[in-house]
Amino acid sequence: MNIIEVKDLQKSYPRPENKKETFNAVDGISFNIQAKEIYGILGPNGAGKTTTLEMLEGLKDINSGTAMINGIDVKKHPYRVKKIIGVQLQANEYFDKLDLSELLILFGKLYSEEIDCMDLLEKVGLSDKLKAKPKQLSGGQKQRFSIACALVNNPKILFLDEPTTGLDPQAKRNLWKLVKELNHLGMTIVLTTHNMEEAEYLCDRIAIMDGGKIIAEDTPQELINKYAPEPSDLPLQGNIEDVFLTLTGHNLRD
Amino acid sequence: MITSLQLHLSKVFLKIFLRDIQSMIFNIFFPLAFIAAFMFSGSGSESINIGVIDNASNISSKNFTDLIKDDPLFEVTEGTEINLKEQLLSGEQVAIIVVPKSFDYTEGTSELKLLLDASQVRQINQIRTAIENSLLSVERKLSNTQPMFSLKVEDFKARPQRYVDFLLPGLLAFMLMNLSLGGSGFNIVEYRRRGILKRLFVTPIEPKDFITSIVLARMMIVVIQLSAVLGFAILLLGVRIEGSLFSLYGMIMMSTFIFLCLGFCFGSLAKTQEAIRPLVTSFTFPQLILSGVFFPISSLPDIIQPIAQFLPLSVVVNGLRSIALDGISLFTLDSSMFGVIIWAVLSFFLATKYFVWKEVAG
Numbered sequence: 006m007n008i009i010e011v012k013d014l015q016k017s018y019p020r021p022e023n024k025k026e027t028f029n030a031v032d033g034i035s036f037n038i039q040a041k042e043i044y045g046i047l048g049p050n051g052a053g054k055t056t057t058l059e060m061l062e063g064l065k066d067i068n069s070g071t072a073m074i075n076g077i078d079v080k081k082h083p084y085r086v087k088k089i090i091g092v093q094l095q096a097n098e099y100f101d102k103l104d105l106s107e108l109l110i111l112f113g114k115l116y117s118e119e120i121d122c123m124d125l126l127e128k129v130g131l132s133d134k135l136k137a138k139p140k141q142l143s144g145g146q147k148q149r150f151s152i153a154c155a156l157v158n159n160p161k162i163l164f165l166d167e168p169t170t171g172l173d174p175q176a177k178r179n180l181w182k183l184v185k186e187l188n189h190l191g192m193t194i195v196l197t198t199h200n201m202e203e204a205e206y207l208c209d210r211i212a213i214m215d216g217g218k219i220i221a222e223d224t225p226q227e228l229i230n231k232y233a234p235e236p237s238d239l240p241l242q243g244n245i246e247d248v249f250l251t252l253t254g255h256n257l258r259d
Numbered sequence: 260m261i262t263s264l265q266l267h268l269s270k271v272f273l274k275i276f277l278r279d280i281q282s283m284i285f286n287i288f289f290p291l292a293f294i295a296a297f298m299f300s301g302s303g304s305e306s307i308n309i310g311v312i313d314n315a316s317n318i319s320s321k322n323f324t325d326l327i328k329d330d331p332l333f334e335v336t337e338g339t340e341i342n343l344k345e346q347l348l349s350g351e352q353v354a355i356i357v358v359p360k361s362f363d364y365t366e367g368t369s370e371l372k373l374l375l376d377a378s379q380v381r382q383i384n385q386i387r388t389a390i391e392n393s394l395l396s397v398e399r400k401l402s403n404t405q406p407m408f409s410l411k412v413e414d415f416k417a418r419p420q421r422y423v424d425f426l427l428p429g430l431l432a433f434m435l436m437n438l439s440l441g442g443s444g445f446n447i448v449e450y451r452r453r454g455i456l457k458r459l460f461v462t463p464i465e466p467k468d469f470i471t472s473i474v475l476a477r478m479m480i481v482v483i484q485l486s487a488v489l490g491f492a493i494l495l496l497g498v499r500i501e502g503s504l505f506s507l508y509g510m511i512m513m514s515t516f517i518f519l520c521l522g523f524c525f526g527s528l529a530k531t532q533e534a535i536r537p538l539v540t541s542f543t544f545p546q547l548i549l550s551g552v553f554f555p556i557s558s559l560p561d562i563i564q565p566i567a568q569f570l571p572l573s574v575v576v577n578g579l580r581s582i583a584l585d586g587i588s589l590f591t592l593d594s595s596m597f598g599v600i601i602w603a604v605l606s607f608f609l610a611t612k613y614f615v616w617k618e619v620a621g
Contacts, residue, residue, distance in 0.1 A: 062461050084463045092461040096454030102278040103271065114267045115462035154458075 008162060008193050009038035009061070013070035016056050030056045032217035033070065038210075040161075043184065043194045045208035047201070047245075049253055052214040054197040055095065058164050061195070062092050075161055088116065091160030095167050097151040099139045105150060106135045109157060116158040129153040129183060145176025152183065163187060165196040169203055181207055201246035211245070215253045264464070265471045272476035276442075283484070286438060290430045290488050294496065297423055306334040307386060310343035310355040315362035323358065326397040332389055347376055353386060364401055424499065427492050428579035429552035434488065435481050435511060436518045436546070436572055440539050442477040443522030448535045451526075474519055481515045482508065501586030509589040510582055513599055514575040520606035521571065524613045546572035551580075571606070574598030 016031040031053040038044045046054045059065040061072055063083030072079040074086045099108050106122040113120035126132045129149040134142065142150060148168055155163055165184070169177040177200075184207055188194050198204050204211050205225045212222040221228060225245055232251050233243030277283065311327060313320050328335045336343070336352065346352045357372035373390065375383060399406055450456045459469065492498040500507060525542070529535035549563065550556070550572035559567055567573055577595035581587040589596070 064457065064461055084465070087461060087463040090461075092458075094454060094458055094461070096457070098453040098455055099458070100271070100275050100455065102275045107271070107274075111267070111271050112462065114264055115459070115464045117264065158462075 006040050007037040008040040008042075008075055009036075009044075009195070010073040011036050011057075011061070011070070012072075014057065014060060014067060014072055015069045016053075016060060016065060017068055029217045031060065034214070034217070034219045035070075036212055036219060036222060038193065038195060040193050041188065041191055042209045043188050043196070043207050045204040045211040046195070046197045046214055047199075047204050047211050047249060048197075048214035049199075052253075053217040054214055055166055057214070058166055058195070058197060061086075062090060062164055063087050088158065089161045091152075091155030091158060091163045093148070093151040093155045093163070093165045093168060095170070097147055099154075101138065101140060104136045104138055105131065105153075108139070109153065112154050112157045118158055120157050125153045125156055126150075128156065130179070143176070145172050145179060148172060148176070148180055149183065152180075152187075156187075160192065162193045162195065165194065167197055167199065169198070169200055177203070201244060201249055205245040213249060213252055220252055221248075261471065261475070262468065265468050265475065268464075268468065268472035269475035269479070272472055273479055276476065276480050286434070286484055287487050290434050291491055293430060294423060294427065294488070294492055297426055307332060307354070307389065308336070308352050309333045309390075310336050310338060310346060310352040312340050312343055312355060312357045313337060314360045315358050317363065319363045319365065320358045322401060323362070323364065323397060326400055327356070327393065330393045330396075332393060344374070347374060350376075354390065356390075364398070423492070423496060424584060425555075425580070426553065427489075427498050428583045429550075429576050431485050431488065431511070432514065432550075432572060432576040432579050433547060433552050435485060435515050436543060436575070438481050438484060439477060439515050439518030440522040440525065440543065442480065443473060443519045444525035444529070444535055444539060445522075445532075446473070447523065447526035448529055448532055452532060470523070474516070477519055478512055478515050481511065485511055500583050502582035502588060506582045506587070506589035507579070510575075510578050510599070513603055514578065517571055517575065517599070517602045517606045520603075520610035523610045524606075527614045543572075546570050549573070551576050569598070571602045574602055 012035045013033045014031055014035070015029060015033045017027040017029045020026045020028050034053075034057065046057060048054045056065060060067050061074065061079060063079055063086050067080050075089055077085050077089075079086050103111065105126065109120060109122045109125055122135060123132060126135060129152050131142075131146060131149055131153065134146065134150075139147065139150065152163075152165070152168070155165075168184070169180055172180065181203065184194060184196070194207075196207070208225060210222065210224050211228060212219045213228075214220070221232065223231070228245065228248045229243060232248040234247060234251060309327075311324050313324055324335070324337065327333060336346070338346075340357075343352060343355050347355055353375075355374040357374060359370060359372070362369045362371075371394070373387070375386075377383060396406070447456070450459075489500075493500065521542075522539075525535060525538055529538050546552075549559065549567040550570050551567070552572070556564055556567050556573060574595060578599045581593065581595050582589065587593060587596075
């Protein structure tokens with residue numbers, strides 16, 4: 006069953022160097038995500054990953070195309086969609102003066118839900134930080150707290166935008182474990198990442214985006230089979246990073 | 260109708276603010292310090308420091324000097340020319356009266372010389388008049404003539420009014436302007452920059468909930484802080500509020516609403532923290548001078564007055580002053596009340612027109 010159906014999704018912005026012209030940040034992409042799947046959107050900087058997520062989350066207007074989430078049209082009913090999704094954004098700053106429990110209660114209120122702070126913090130391994138301020142958390146703890154905030158409404162779908170960027174290997178592994186656990190509990194997870202290892206390890210399926218388009222979409226293994234360069238004298242090998250570089254080229258982006 | 264979400268969010272904003280002890284102390288301390296400073300400097304009538312150089316040293320000149328000394332308007336220092344001139348230059352003396360060698364009032368008119376440092380004296384004319392008046396009464400006493408007229412000044416509103424009574428409504432207005440602009444414009448730019456707004460708007464919160472909460476929280480903050488200053492002024496300085504407190508607080512709420520709306524406009528116009536500071540300063544600073552906070556608008560140059568009267572802070576200062584000093588009710592539709600209503604409507608219109616949601620959130 007598809008929980009997310011995206012068809013010809015498009016978003017254009019004025020060009021920074023010439024405001025009169027526009028460019029398509031997301032250029033007519035289509036994809037489906039099944040319930041309980043971990044779906045990764047992989048791409049270089051500026052590929053349109055975050056814009057795609059933000060359109061699905063109802064943060065950005067959709068220029069054209071449709072996005073259905075759990076049967077609800079995002080364009081028509083953004084607020085109904087917001088109620089059933091959880092979102093972790095790239096920037097995860099919070100009001101400084103509130104502690105974690107107060108922030109969680111606040112987020113619960115925004116969904117009109119009474120929440121159990123301890124239970125949520127236990128889920129993300131921060132049960133000893135109930136009265137800590139966000140500033141006092143490490144990078145990895147901050148990301149896990151972000152996920153706790155995204156879980157206050159017990160969402161059907163969890164959107165994670167580059168959840169492990171800037172984390173050390175331990176914190177990264179720890180977060181992967183958390184994502185897997187949430188997925189086992191039945192949550193559909195959509196994440197964007199630069200990290201090939203992450204995509205390969207976590208995702209059931211991956212879409213590779215470049216220049217606003219999806220240039221490949223499949224399971225990690227199939228992508229490797231299809232696109233990884235074939236070494237002449239060794240058995241078939243390579244990883245998703247090889248696939249990525251083959252497809253998007255080696256030029257620097259930004 | 261205020262929803263429980265809006266109420267909760269207002270409480271959160273209030274909590275955030277009350278925990279920001281630094282800004283709270285600063286917000287309350289500045290106006291209090293100001294009032295106190297003016298209070299103490301204004302207590303007792305101000306005397307003019309004046310030096311007398313007695314070159315005659317005769318009975319006439321002694322008599323004259325003694326009478327000048329008796330005048331409460333002057334703080335008299337006698338001394339030599341060199342000494343007193345130095346004091347005049349350093350600003351210790353406002354003026355020096357030089358009594359000539361040939362001074363003798365029994366024989367016709369004697370000329371007195373008045374030395375002034377024009378660059379240091381703000382109101383030469385007033386001082387000259389004051390000195391001339393005093394000389395006249397000295398003359399009468401010395402020549403034993405009765406004054407023909409005596410002027411008894413009576414405030415027709417029949418109540419004492421000190422500068423601090425005049426200053427307080429102005430300062431309250433200035434405080435509420437800063438608190439409101441800071442709470443709406445600055446907060447929004449800051450929350451946007453740090454991605455906090457974006458995080459809030461991926462939840463099902465609607466813009467109106469967010470705005471209502473900020474407005475409620477800010478009104479509470481303004482009421483708390485202004486009450487502190489007002490309480491201090493009433494209890495410790497004996498400032499009297501002629502109108503009802505209901506009218507005063509009603510006016511404070513309306514005024515806060517005006518500046519919150521304008522603050523939301525600034526928050527939408529300025530994209531960065533660097534941009535909002537000069538924008539807001541260029542709005543507040545001229546008003547501090549032009550809106551009659553410290554001195555009445557009527558003392559401004561004639562060309563500026565008509566413009567100054569229409570500034571939002573001016574109408575608010577006027578409104579608060581007419582309640583605090585003249586005891587006008589909130590529901591009296593006079594010109595100041597009318598000005599406040601016009602600004603409330605105008606600022607609300609501007610705020611709803613220019614407040615761009617998607618940009619605020621993204």
